[in-house]
Amino acid sequence: MRRVVAVAVVLFAAILGQPTRAEVLIGMAGPMTGKDAWFGQQMGQGATLATADINAAGGVLGQQVRLITADDFCDPKQAVAAAKKLVGDGVIFVDGHFCSHAAIPASEIYEGAGVLLISPASINPMLTETGRANVFRVIPRDDADAIMAGNYLADHWADRRIAILHDNTTWGAGIAEATKKQLNRRGLTEAVYDSYDPGSTDYTPEIAKLQAADIDVVYVGGYHTEVALLVRAARDRGYPVQFVVGPSLATEEFGLIAGPAAEGTLFTFLADPRRNQEAAPVVKRFQASGFEPEGYTLYAYAAVQVWAQAAEKAGSLELQAMIASLRKHQFDTVLGPIAFDEKGDVTTQTPKWHVWRGGKYVPLE
Numbered sequence: 001m002r003r004v005v006a007v008a009v010v011l012f013a014a015i016l017g018q019p020t021r022a023e024v025l026i027g028m029a030g031p032m033t034g035k036d037a038w039f040g041q042q043m044g045q046g047a048t049l050a051t052a053d054i055n056a057a058g059g060v061l062g063q064q065v066r067l068i069t070a071d072d073f074c075d076p077k078q079a080v081a082a083a084k085k086l087v088g089d090g091v092i093f094v095d096g097h098f099c100s101h102a103a104i105p106a107s108e109i110y111e112g113a114g115v116l117l118i119s120p121a122s123i124n125p126m127l128t129e130t131g132r133a134n135v136f137r138v139i140p141r142d143d144a145d146a147i148m149a150g151n152y153l154a155d156h157w158a159d160r161r162i163a164i165l166h167d168n169t170t171w172g173a174g175i176a177e178a179t180k181k182q183l184n185r186r187g188l189t190e191a192v193y194d195s196y197d198p199g200s201t202d203y204t205p206e207i208a209k210l211q212a213a214d215i216d217v218v219y220v221g222g223y224h225t226e227v228a229l230l231v232r233a234a235r236d237r238g239y240p241v242q243f244v245v246g247p248s249l250a251t252e253e254f255g256l257i258a259g260p261a262a263e264g265t266l267f268t269f270l271a272d273p274r275r276n277q278e279a280a281p282v283v284k285r286f287q288a289s290g291f292e293p294e295g296y297t298l299y300a301y302a303a304v305q306v307w308a309q310a311a312e313k314a315g316s317l318e319l320q321a322m323i324a325s326l327r328k329h330q331f332d333t334v335l336g337p338i339a340f341d342e343k344g345d346v347t348t349q350t351p352k353w354h355v356w357r358g359g360k361y362v363p364l365e
Helices: 002-015 037-056 076-089 100-113 142-156 170-185 204-212 224-236 252-262 277-288 297-314 319-328
Strands: 023-030 064-071 093-096 116-119 135-137 162-166 192-195 217-221 242-245 266-270 331-333 336-338 351-357 360-363
Touching: 023 037, 023 076, 023 297, 037 064, 037 093, 037 277, 037 297, 064 076, 076 100, 093 100, 093 297, 100 116, 100 135, 100 170, 116 297, 116 319, 142 170, 142 217, 142 242, 142 266, 142 351, 162 170, 170 192, 170 217, 192 204, 204 224, 224 242, 224 252, 252 351, 252 360, 277 297, 297 319, 297 331
Parallel strands: 023 064, 023 093, 093 116, 116 135, 162 192, 162 217, 217 242, 242 266
Antiparallel strands: 266 351, 331 336, 351 360
């Protein structure tokens, strides 16, 4: 009965020539629960504030925007279910996912439904290499991180024994393999190339194996929880192996899990956007609410910014018009200027080295 009344009100308003308050639905998908929920919280906070700021400025093309959140648990099957839920809810754009092995199968659902996807965090090359025109990301793919890591290992530890580990996920194995290839291109061969099982609570056997092989430095393609436990296991044995990691440690949870063992851990990540002049007002509002916008918070915020600006430049929310707008224009965001290539990969951001010091991560000087 309520739905009938609501429809009647809309029709009556239209007959009288009065505007109706149309609403645009968008989605945010990420690990809202599970071991990667810290990143899901970052993304959710970023997308939520960006939506509120857009609405406060008048919305998109004169329409208010409503955000719907879906939990993918960083799991491929749950990501597909989350994507189907968002499509069923009627969203036209999704800000997500975090894990590449969740984003890739979900992107197929969005493509079939004509929904735009802009990822703030999924960096495996296959997300855009599949050729889906509806897929973009505001973060560089892990090819760039792997080249940096391979070169850094070769430049700093050419005369030392190097190991490369990964967690068998799409992203972890992918960035580890790409780092290995770059190290090999530099004329060096790793002493150990191995995997570990994510989800374990004790990585002492893996660390003992590295120590027995006299490994001096280990590159890890894996997520922050397991890396923290690996680092702790090494320090508990008094083993000073240097850890070098991909862009998964930009969260204070790594420091909370690793404790003092986090000290000196190196990882690649983009320059901290909290330091950007463009981000200062947004960062202040986050901090005033008691939330520190670290890690992927501002990337999720930027994805919504890009979507809204692309719509205004296109003068339309229709998918093909949005795709053309995203490929043609540059966008002003909290990350700085954002532009995309024909694959949907960002062309205006490059990774930097960071190090954990004193319980927080800072740029490596």
